[in-house]
Amino acid sequence: MPSELPSAPIDWMATREPVPYATACAFMARRVEAIATGAAAEVVWLLEHPPLYTAGTSAKREHLIEPDRLPVFRSPRGGQFTYHGPGQRVVYLMLDVGARFGDVRAYVAALEQWIIVVLAEFGVAAQRREGLIGVWVRGRDRPTEFAKIAAIGLRLRRWISSHGVSLNVAPDLAHFAGIVPCGLAEPVTSLAHLGCNLSMREVDAALQGVFQRRFGTIEDATVVPWINDCEGLEQAAAGS
Numbered sequence: 001m002p003s004e005l006p007s008a009p010i011d012w013m014a015t016r017e018p019v020p021y022a023t024a025c026a027f028m029a030r031r032v033e034a035i036a037t038g039a040a041a042e043v044v045w046l047l048e049h050p051p052l053y054t055a056g057t058s059a060k061r062e063h064l065i066e067p068d069r070l071p072v073f074r075s076p077r078g079g080q081f082t083y084h085g086p087g088q089r090v091v092y093l094m095l096d097v098g099a100r101f102g103d104v105r106a107y108v109a110a111l112e113q114w115i116i117v118v119l120a121e122f123g124v125a126a127q128r129r130e131g132l133i134g135v136w137v138r139g140r141d142r143p144t145e146f147a148k149i150a151a152i153g154l155r156l157r158r159w160i161s162s163h164g165v166s167l168n169v170a171p172d173l174a175h176f177a178g179i180v181p182c183g184l185a186e187p188v189t190s191l192a193h194l195g196c197n198l199s200m201r202e203v204d205a206a207l208q209g210v211f212q213r214r215f216g217t218i219e220d221a222t223v224v225p226w227i228n229d230c231e232g233l234e235q236a237a238a239g240s
Contacts, residue, residue, distance in 0.1 A: 010044060012044050013045050021050075021054065024092065047092070049088075051085035052070050056075050056079035057075075057078055060183065063081050064179055065178055066178035075163070076163075080183040088166055089204070090166050094160060113128070123196070134148050147186065148184070
């Protein structure tokens, strides 16, 4: 990690209503360019999507088991197939990876550790696994086996990241049966499935608190307020 981190605060924003995937991708692309040119601050964006599958740049056709189950979107992020939907906290991070983390591997490890610390605040023991990307817990139904609770898929352009983390709070886990999640024939779980029933606001508060302790100053969420639609995203992200 670089010895001197950027001193400018990171914007923190959230959206209550499900955001269409194409809209989110368009916003991230614009914001990444603005960050790269110095026209906008880095930002962390918390949201949910309507039910859908996304196929990353390494997705394999045979891993889409039920192609008619949900809409499928090609995504510019790395990785394979994943599911997004209500009850899943998606966190898109548009950060200067070169300045803050030095390289991509360090960035991925830092994101994984961030989620592990957040889960620990709720009494959930999670961990990384050698050779795999994401965050894992011991399964509730089979305690000797691992189950994935958070996935990571990233895109870098001019050393600015987009896309990010999806943490399963209380999504409909049945939809993961329509794909081979991240190319792994292993179970997926959620906080709710583990018996940890939390509101999204509680999870968001922990995400924000741990992020600030580990990665640097953020703008208060009251400066970039919660919004209910996509029309004001540019203004909110700019701090209007």
